[in-house]
Amino acid sequence: MTVRHRTRGRNLPLHLLLIAVGVVMGVPLLYAVISGFKSTDQLSRNPIGLPDPWVTGNYTDILASGDFWRLVGNSTLIAVATTVIVVAASALAAFSFARFAFRGREMLFTLFTMGLMFPFAVAALPLFLLLRSMNLLDNPLGVILPQAAFGLPMTIIVLRGFFRQIPGELEEAATLDGCGPLGFFWRVLLPMARPALGTVSVLAVVTSWNNFFLPLLVFNEPTWWTIPIGVQQFQGQYSQDVARVFAYLVLAMVPALAFYSVAERQLVGGLTAGATKG
């Protein structure tokens, strides 16, 4: 307590610094929100002040158009499918890594962890050729499957660490009750690992949601475009109508920020766990 009393007076410069950083972090976002409420004309006459009048047309036009909602739908579908696949495959692999001793285990695990060190960009070009030969271009699976594959290393590492913490006695008890390995995995391990599964799922959803490179390669036709691609295209299309682009940006940010505010704990926990265990 004495420590806190003594430092209170000296905290003012610190608070000023944090406020300054907070302003720099927040103003770009706030500026986008406010600019979206102006017409482009108004924005060039009055770039910094509050809108006068407040124009809602930019936002409502975008929300009323089917295009925006299709992007949201595509991004959602791709993120959910990626997450289901990567978490399912990783949970099985992590179970095997954590609870079995078998020949080749360490080698296999090293192979997966090596995946963590290599940038996606290294594989992008040959991956594109492979997807083309498999007829997966302009097909959501062409994004879902590679995303799941590149998500494996991190997911396996986090889940393996968690599965290892579950006491061996539980496994013995389950075996005595007649559970095979699969039964133990399904009825005991997975229900107990719910927090860890939540963490890796949140991570997978956010990674997929924000992915830009892969959808850029795979989706030539607008049918399956995701939000990041849509944002880039929209800016190209409406480069003169700056206020509209701001409104579009804000709406494109909302799902990610909303998801973050709901799942902050899982997201931060997953990132730090992944980084420190990797």
Add this chain to the structure above:
Amino acid sequence: MTSTFLPDKRTGPDTDRPPPAADAVRGRARRRALNWLTAVSFQVPALVLFGVLVLLPILFALYAAFFRWGGFGRPSDYIGVDNFTRLFDDPVFLGDLWRCLVLVVLSLALQLPFALAMAVALNQRMRGRAVYRMLFFAPYVLSEAITGVLFSMIFAPGDGLADHVLGGIGLDGLGGEWFADPDMVMATLFLVMTWKYFGFHMMLYLAGLQSIPRELHEAALIDGAGPWQRVRNVTLPLLAPTLRISVFLSVIGAIQLFDLVWVVTAGGPDHHSETMAVTMFQFGFKRYQVGYASAISVVMFGISLVFALAYQRFVLRRDLEGATTTMRGGVK
């Protein structure tokens, strides 16, 4: 780590009565094979996905880099290491390497120390701590594409927010062409990268800081250590493993930088913000020189590999050594 599925620990009905030796050996071998099959069968889905969509493409890039190839049909025009010699004669690619190095140095010298300072600041009890933490980390959850478009408009020469703010406080001289200026584009890009990524490193550091026992700080305080000494002699050494991981992630991030650059400048003006991944994309997807682009992929792969191995060998190893010494002093 104790597991009932280990072959040796299993006690089946066979082991109750002493069986003939040959039977026991055969039985154990069979059980071991069965155990191996069970364990490996759980790996199959992950292994297939990983093998086909991660390992195979990387191996194929290694192969295609030795051909002059447009990306259609099979590569047949074998040209040895010509793609690589051409690569290391290409001023754009040499520039990519230089810019990668610049970004790494800037990140290590400015972005990570800044993240650390913020983490130390937010690690103490104070009003609004949760709000700051959330706000500083928020840009990390935004897509690079969104961030890129946002800042291309904020730094729009003349009528973007940045120029208006600088003009408003009488610093017009500092404004300018930003992303359109060959001499300023990398600095502007680095500003945006710091805005987007420092919160992530800050979160890593915060997690690391929170795992440092309070008693150590109190002991240092009692020993008369000032705030700076406490940071220097208690916080930093105990945070070292986290710092090393964060440096590693930062470097790997700089090697593969693509999204942000592609959205904001596509490598321009006149290649002044181009990165290896952007050059690879230009040659592979715009000019159909797939063999040459594969060579760029291979070099990126090589740089990542050498860096990862060297880092593990010389930097991360110290963490492991530390762990084993404490273990020896402790339980075993």
